Amino acid sequence: MIFKDKEAILFTGDSITDAGRKRPIGEGKAEALGNGYVLQIDTLLNVYYPENIYRVINTGVSGNTSRDLVERWQTDVLDLNPDYVVVCIGANDVWRQFDNPHCFYGHIGPQEYRQNLEKMIELTKDKVKGMILMTPYYIEPNKQDLMRKRMDEYGEIVKELARRHNLLCVDLQEEFDQYLKYRYPAYIQWDRVHSGPIGSMLIARAFLRAVGFDRKFI
Amino acid sequence: MIFKDKEAILFTGDSITDAGRKRPIGEGKAEALGNGYVLQIDTLLNVYYPENIYRVINTGVSGNTSRDLVERWQTDVLDLNPDYVVVCIGANDVWRQFDNPHCFYGHIGPQEYRQNLEKMIELTKDKVKGMILMTPYYIEPNKQDLMRKRMDEYGEIVKELARRHNLLCVDLQEEFDQYLKYRYPAYIQWDRVHSGPIGSMLIARAFLRAVGFDRKFI
């Protein structure tokens, strides 16, 4: 497990991260973290590493794209001095191209997406003990689906940037793909984007695996 | 156009029909009809056949399956003495099998679906001037998608029953399939089930075509 006692782990991103967290900063008693994967991770860290105190912070904002995230990166990430930064962004960058194709100005193409992520990495890398990227995902098993294909492009960018900058990377699409062998997408979430309790646990599990969770579950 | 002046046309079904209609009966000034396809049909009939007065009634109920509809058929359809009855049911019969697979008791299989529809037809056929069936639909272009395949089975049942009982039938799935050549499902509706303004107009247009709408649009 890479996290040490008293370290601060900041999660940021869009509604998947936000999940109804407290404003302006999602930190403190449980409800402050929203009811999504951040809460699940915090709960599991508490239950399985009770000898440590981790400071879990959530600054996800519903509806955010990578462009929005860059704009608030200074105040919502760097100013909070986290030891670790976890980013999960891109769902809206892609979704808006499909559900609001006529709002061109809100579409973040792959090139801008890559630049935004690189900007975040550059601003952060040297100021933290670790930065972790999570790929965006789409709960759709059909890889020929247009939006799924597009999301996969963005996931590739995340994975490539993680490799290049030597960052931990969590491939959430892969998690969901495994799970979709057993369940229809609407079981997890009608809109195929938000995570619901099952998806949140899938994300939490993948994240904890990546950071070296090493306790026995039962 | 099959409808004559002063005739009452009753629409019933699930949330696609309901669309926020007034309780207990959706009838009267526009807002009483909800904001879905029933309102669109009423509006178009008013605009294009102003020499006639049609009594449009909406008794759709959100969440209903064909089983629920049979149970309230007497009070919500027959007791209102319509001249025409229009039914659009089945979305929840199928959807529940995919988003609530564990609630077995709420799943309406194809056999029960057929029986429920036949029951409605038998109870109604001789009491009205016409009964019109609309197929359920799923806003998903991939015909290999599991839920789409299932929905197609139910659509086939509707079409077959319409043929056997010599009823007008509106193939809504076909309407949406044509439209999906141009747009991604999330543009119409995130959950791929409800119709939104565009889907409501597609349904209204298909319905009006089926009943012999014969006015020039412009």
Added chain:
Amino acid sequence: MIFKDKEAILFTGDSITDAGRKRPIGEGKAEALGNGYVLQIDTLLNVYYPENIYRVINTGVSGNTSRDLVERWQTDVLDLNPDYVVVCIGANDVWRQFDNPHCFYGHIGPQEYRQNLEKMIELTKDKVKGMILMTPYYIEPNKQDLMRKRMDEYGEIVKELARRHNLLCVDLQEEFDQYLKYRYPAYIQWDRVHSGPIGSMLIARAFLRAVGFDRKFI
């Protein structure tokens, strides 16, 4: 049809245009456009021209007169860089003279109305591909009615300015007059000013006719 793929069409005016649109800008998924004639036009363009993507924007504000519209013209029209601008204003300019005769400062007489419209035209004409004027209207068939007479004066100003500046013009009063041969005003709207679903469809149809809608309805 004058509109081309990816063009932005901005509608502005008073509550007839507003119809509950999203703030600050009415743009995006359907509910952002309110539930009036702008939504009807957007829906019909989507259904009948699926090969094109139009960016429909609504910046109507309930209660606005032409004076209010001039004041916010820069931010709510020009700054949004539309390809086409559609204006429907004047109902409150006239109405206030009749329902609030004692609030003199809020009355926009014909002379100021003409100046306000000319101001809008001058500011806009050279910056857009087209500007379309829609006359104000009053759902009252009695041409001797005092408010109807007054509204007709304002409608004449609109038509004259359209001719002089060579702009497309939609005579909404004429649309409603045709329809009032069949229906009593209270059927459309109790206050004889707002449009309701039927009036919204009448406006949408007249607008689409003016811009060269050329598809078969059924």
Added chain:
Amino acid sequence: MIFKDKEAILFTGDSITDAGRKRPIGEGKAEALGNGYVLQIDTLLNVYYPENIYRVINTGVSGNTSRDLVERWQTDVLDLNPDYVVVCIGANDVWRQFDNPHCFYGHIGPQEYRQNLEKMIELTKDKVKGMILMTPYYIEPNKQDLMRKRMDEYGEIVKELARRHNLLCVDLQEEFDQYLKYRYPAYIQWDRVHSGPIGSMLIARAFLRAVGFDRKFI
């Protein structure tokens, strides 16, 4: 003045009478009487006849037609043992024919209207010291207007029944007609049916004149 100390005067009818009164019985401190003409009458009786205590009761119900009123006549009028009964009904009997022409079952034609009123008179006449009829009205000066013409038919029925049964009658249409020489209908009320503060005072004044108000105003 026909009312004596401690007598109970009951007003009933539709929304014009109701005006937001308390449920189930509108009686007691001022707010219990709603904010319409009944409150104005109660206030003026209190101010000008302070030596008497009148028990003013309001059982108007918004949306009621004469048919509804007959149905609740026993509980909402007779059971309350008033000394005087004042009825103002008919607006909705007529209005529904124009704003909901397709809801045939809710239309009360002149014949049923007459029968309903006669029923009320017969049930009441011998049980009270006086029964007072007020004609329905429409705030529309154009006597050729279709709804105005219809309303005048109903007003004639009220006046004729009052004559035949020797009841006091208040011609509210005449009051509004006099006032409309000076003001446009929308100044009083956008829908031309409800009374607003000015209309309520016109009704109160006409009523008090009819019952013999005999004090100096200033």
Added chain:
Amino acid sequence: MIFKDKEAILFTGDSITDAGRKRPIGEGKAEALGNGYVLQIDTLLNVYYPENIYRVINTGVSGNTSRDLVERWQTDVLDLNPDYVVVCIGANDVWRQFDNPHCFYGHIGPQEYRQNLEKMIELTKDKVKGMILMTPYYIEPNKQDLMRKRMDEYGEIVKELARRHNLLCVDLQEEFDQYLKYRYPAYIQWDRVHSGPIGSMLIARAFLRAVGFDRKFI
């Protein structure tokens, strides 16, 4: 009657004047004037002088003392350019001495009250056609009651200032005293300060008498 066609009459003061008026300025359709004496005056002027249009404005603010009123006099009175200004202030100046004796800083003694009123008169006198003072009042018939005695002191100041500056003055306390010969205070209002419908009509009547109302009531 001193008011002429198209003149603006501004009423200001505390909650007795405010009565729920619209913000920021109480002007326009009836509900904008609140539901107190200002509405009654506006209604009676409309009904009895229909040949004139009066612009009635209400800028009363609940809880105000004469000190508060001086502070907002420029924006809430002078900037609105009224032809006539009517002031009814002082109830809270006195009341706070009795219901909040410990909040010394909010007590306006007779000397400051006089100064505040003189300030208002000086600022206004030469800018309007007329200024009318209404005395504060207390709905308590016992002249030995401590708060009644105090209120009478303030009423004397109003009357004296009106004499000195030659302004119209309405003695509201006298109006209520006459009425209290017939009714117990709690009938009008539990707190003996606010006016209720009956008190509002008493104030309206006294005001109209003072300004020369000259029409027959019935």
Added chain:
Amino acid sequence: MIFKDKEAILFTGDSITDAGRKRPIGEGKAEALGNGYVLQIDTLLNVYYPENIYRVINTGVSGNTSRDLVERWQTDVLDLNPDYVVVCIGANDVWRQFDNPHCFYGHIGPQEYRQNLEKMIELTKDKVKGMILMTPYYIEPNKQDLMRKRMDEYGEIVKELARRHNLLCVDLQEEFDQYLKYRYPAYIQWDRVHSGPIGSMLIARAFLRAVGFDRKFI
């Protein structure tokens, strides 16, 4: 102190007792007792007699007269098997005669008031360890005030019945009279009927004195 460990003391009456208590029975954690004198008594018993557990119950109902109380005496008093019953009723019996003089049917004259109290006493006396009567009161120092005079009549009835039936009696009017030597009524409560925090403490103190409170306050 007459109350022993584990005894149940039930308070009932009107809004002075009710004070926002929980429904259907006011019993349990503090908020269940409302925020009036019952809570004060419960708090003081807890603080000063911590060695005992008293079961304090509140079944006061806002707006109740003695007539209402008799009607619900079985369910709201006797069925709860209290050891002691405390009654404070009569404020509304009197008040309604002054603030709703025209609602004759709601007036409880002295004779009925006496009968109602006697009925309660008879039904209760033999079933409890003690019954305690508290006089109604009016926060008005002027004994010539009409409502104060009337309230004194009712207070006399309470005291006389207490004497005759040998019940403890708390003269609340006397408490308030003593306090009114120092404070103006509006300081305690604008309507002179409800008790506010100060009045609640006055009532609690008088009650505790009557039942033999014997601890040092500080």
Added chain:
Amino acid sequence: MIFKDKEAILFTGDSITDAGRKRPIGEGKAEALGNGYVLQIDTLLNVYYPENIYRVINTGVSGNTSRDLVERWQTDVLDLNPDYVVVCIGANDVWRQFDNPHCFYGHIGPQEYRQNLEKMIELTKDKVKGMILMTPYYIEPNKQDLMRKRMDEYGEIVKELARRHNLLCVDLQEEFDQYLKYRYPAYIQWDRVHSGPIGSMLIARAFLRAVGFDRKFI
């Protein structure tokens, strides 16, 4: 793992189980299960046993004691035909003795508690594949604390009954005790009774261990 594909597992108890579940039956999409330990168990079963579909049902009711649970056992447990029944009751049986010591009638002593549990077991044992008891708990590490001691008595009863009837038993107090070696009670929950996210996960883990959860966590 004892649960098989398609089996129904019903959880019932008090607010710890309820956790905001849907009414009348907590079953279906995730939010129907509340946000407590039942949701956690359902989520973990879904994630780790995706090849099975379990029907998880929640009929906990906030504030319930074992007495309440017996009363609704037929409708809320047996009528739903579960394969497994899980009961967690007793927190309120004990808590009320400490936070409402004066409400004697609501106290469930150890004897009644045992009888209520036995009643549930007898009614159920032969109708299900398994019944699982969970002990009540108190998040207080001090075993001399009065309420903790009392809770331990009730926990012993549960364990003894489980042994005697040969039922699976989950010792929740033991779970919390282990965890309290690392954390102060207020970290988990201010009131030391409800579970919060951490407590819910502790309960879920203990439950899953007892039923033979056999998958690798990561």
Added chain:
Amino acid sequence: MIFKDKEAILFTGDSITDAGRKRPIGEGKAEALGNGYVLQIDTLLNVYYPENIYRVINTGVSGNTSRDLVERWQTDVLDLNPDYVVVCIGANDVWRQFDNPHCFYGHIGPQEYRQNLEKMIELTKDKVKGMILMTPYYIEPNKQDLMRKRMDEYGEIVKELARRHNLLCVDLQEEFDQYLKYRYPAYIQWDRVHSGPIGSMLIARAFLRAVGFDRKFI
């Protein structure tokens, strides 16, 4: 009694003081003081010292620590010119260390707590007639409880500073300790921190004892 007629006594602190007071300043009629110990003190001063008028002010703010209090000391204490200042702070300084151990930045250690208090004392001492310190408390009888031990440390600091600066000091922990001999903490408050009605009376009594309350309770 140290307070004299017309003196202003300001209470400040955290939620125990705040108790729902009015914003921005808690002063005026009773509800302005919240429903905690400040209201109790105000009520008792009014009832027992009716010959004096005390100006009681409440500027407590829920959630405040001593650090927050220092920051708003100028505006919320000194600017209001009180004669006496009463401070009760520290509960959150300690609580956050136990219920939010991971939010390190919000923990106020004993050293900072002492400095904050000294800062308040220095800023205030010479500007008021008296400053009174109340110790923080924890409603937990077990002195080995970790949070209780910590709270005792802070209480010692308060007492030591009071001695050193010669200020009145109220040992609230001692009050609660005496009371806890008779009652379990959950009887007073589930969270063991807020005071509830009983705790508020205990605080009020201890405070009044300290300032020389010298009247007979009964």
